Amino acid sequence: MKNANVLKVLAAGFVLMLASSSPAPAADLAVPDNVTFETGLEFSSPDGQHLQLNLARPKTGNGPFPAVVCIHGGGFRAGTREGHNALCVKLAQRGFVAVTVTYRLAPKYQFPAAVHDVKAAVRWLRANAPKYRVDPERIGATGDSAGAHLALFLGVTGGVKQFEGDGGSVEASSRVRCVVSIYGPSDFTKSYGKSVDAAQVLPLFLGGNLEEARQRHIEASPLYWVTPEAAPALCIHGTDDKYVAHEQAVWMVERLKSCGPEAELLTLEGAGHGFKGADAQKAEAALMAFFERHLKNDPVRPPTPLFNGKDLTGWVQVLDSKWVVENGALVARQDPKGRRDGESWLVTERDFTDFVLTLKFRVTPGGNSGVFLRDPIPRAERLQAADGGKPPWDAGFEANINATEPNYPTGSIWQIAKGPPGLERPGEWNEMQVKVLGNRVRVWVNGKLAVDATQNRSARGAIGLQRHGTAQYRDKVVEFKDIVIQELN
Numbered sequence: 158m159k160n161a162n163v164l165k166v167l168a169a170g171f172v173l174m175l176a177s178s179s180p181a182p183a184a185d186l187a188v189p190d191n192v193t194f195e196t197g198l199e200f201s202s203p204d205g206q207h208l209q210l211n212l213a214r215p216k217t218g219n220g221p222f223p224a225v226v227c228i229h230g231g232g233f234r235a236g237t238r239e240g241h242n243a244l245c246v247k248l249a250q251r252g253f254v255a256v257t258v259t260y261r262l263a264p265k266y267q268f269p270a271a272v273h274d275v276k277a278a279v280r281w282l283r284a285n286a287p288k289y290r291v292d293p294e295r296i297g298a299t300g301d302s303a304g305a306h307l308a309l310f311l312g313v314t315g316g317v318k319q320f321e322g323d324g325g326s327v328e329a330s331s332r333v334r335c336v337v338s339i340y341g342p343s344d345f346t347k348s349y350g351k352s353v354d355a356a357q358v359l360p361l362f363l364g365g366n367l368e369e370a371r372q373r374h375i376e377a378s379p380l381y382w383v384t385p386e387a388a389p390a391l392c393i394h395g396t397d398d399k400y401v402a403h404e405q406a407v408w409m410v411e412r413l414k415s416c417g418p419e420a421e422l423l424t425l426e427g428a429g430h431g432f433k434g435a436d437a438q439k440a441e442a443a444l445m446a447f448f449e450r451h452l453k454n455d456p457v458r459p460p461t462p463l464f465n466g467k468d469l470t471g472w473v474q475v476l477d478s479k480w481v482v483e484n485g486a487l488v489a490r491q492d493p494k495g496r497r498d499g500e501s502w503l504v505t506e507r508d509f510t511d512f513v514l515t516l517k518f519r520v521t522p523g524g525n526s527g528v529f530l531r532d533p534i535p536r537a538e539r540l541q542a543a544d545g546g547k548p549p550w551d552a553g554f555e556a557n558i559n560a561t562e563p564n565y566p567t568g569s570i571w572q573i574a575k576g577p578p579g580l581e582r583p584g585e586w587n588e589m590q591v592k593v594l595g596n597r598v599r600v601w602v603n604g605k606l607a608v609d610a611t612q613n614r615s616a617r618g619a620i621g622l623q624r625h626g627t628a629q630y631r632d633k634v635v636e637f638k639d640i641v642i643q644e645l646n
Contacts, residue, residue, distance in 0.1 A: 186242045191216050192249040200281035201324035210258040213249035219460055220290030223452035224254040230302030233362040234263045254291050264361040268377045273322025275307045276331035284326035284604045287588050295452045297335045305341020309379035312336035312388035328605040335451035336390040337444045342401045343409035345374040351402040383412045389419035391447040393440045395428025464640040473536045475502040475545045478624045486638040489624035491631050500626030504619040511645035514591045517638050522583040524633030526558040529621030553615040556591055556600050568600045568607025576607030
């Protein structure tokens with residue numbers, strides 16, 4: 158039965174249908190045994206619309222997996238997310254988490270409502286990265302026709318606040334790492350006379366035709382938002398497209414290249430708007446190869462536990478307050494007679510350079526802790542020093558854990574970058590993820606980005622955990638568990 162299901166999905170293939178086509182209901186989708194498929198996940202509710210997405214992910218594997226946001230076409234006025242169900246399943250079979258999203262349609266909702274919605278979907282995916290085992294730094298986007306326009310827009314407006322909207326997980330970023338456009342328009346000011354339906358579609362989406370709403374046509378065109386910060390893009394387009402002229406893809410690729418980002422054009426001779434047969438196969442192969450290259454090309458090693466849940470193997474304790482293992486967690490209580498007023502550090506035996514560190518922590522409300530990053534001081538030197546030597550938060554840098562700290566709340570990088578308050582749930586288990594790559598450090602707390610900062614203190618060193626000293630923290634308990642690292646070098 159498993160093979161039959163797989164064949165059904167493969168048969169669904171990569172045929173990107175015209176906007177007027179009717180996709181098969183999700184209930185009719187054959188999902189292979191190695192894929193988990195979920196439907197109807199709400200990601201935003203602007204104007205009470207309760208926008209939803211469908212999500213496909215690998216059933217096995219620890220992740221974190223790269224992800225792709227798929228956006229349906231339909232002239233901004235039609236189409237449903239179910240049109241990309243089969244593509245999402247195929248992506249999941251190849252090791253991606255894939256979502257297909259709903260967005261508000263014209264004429265009731267005009268530009269930039271649809272842009273707000275797809276950005277909200279990206280933010281939702283990033284905010285829920287731990288739950289769905291997504292790598293928040295490896296998210297791409299694709300779409301066909303109108304959906305390709307929205308995917309391109311994601312790629313060129315990652316830092317443009319006016320297009321963010323206020324739906325979904327507003328704390329997260331809407332940036333995408335790369336884009337695949339399937340016959341998407343790039344310049345609406347040059348669509349009239351080159352498309353069989355631009356004169357009908359664009360006024361509904363933009364609130365008027367080119368003469369009536371020229372500025373809106375410019376603002377809604379991805380071509381005019383290209384900067385050196387734009388995401389790499391692959392544009393796939395047929396030369397016989399009557400709805401979106403092939404030259405729209407040529408212009409987009411040329412503009413991207415002129416500004417610096419990587420851009421590729423796959424031209425399908427004689428293909429129209431909606432690929433079938435050999436053209437669909439070529440497009441699918443190109444899309445998959447592009448996402449494989451841009452979303453799976455980090456030179457990473459498999460995730461490795463830093464804490465075995467049983468003892469302190471792989472760790473070195475510095476100073477006097479003891480670290481013990483209780484119920485599978487590292488626990489530290491303050492020794493009031495200890496050096497540095499009961500301060501204690503637990504540091505790894507190994508040094509690390511670039512990595513993604515994930516862990517869970519729980520601190521008594523009002524407590525103070527932290528995660529040391531790239532502490533360069535040798536462990537032997539720390540053990541020999543009467544006071545443990547130069548503090549790890551000064552020698553390297555530290556992701557702070559202190560919900561009551563007014564200047565550097567939980568998720569901040571101590572004395573380097575301040576994060577927003579309220580990300581930690583005091584007294585409960587929280588998840589922290591830290592990505593250190595070169596001089597850049599990013600910290601997420603419970604799936605929400607706390608800081609994206611640059612540090613110049615240390616290039617390599619140990620990872621450590623802090624048991625804070627001083628009398629005010631004497632009765633506070635610090636706990637850590639599920640500590641996993643994925644090296645990127």
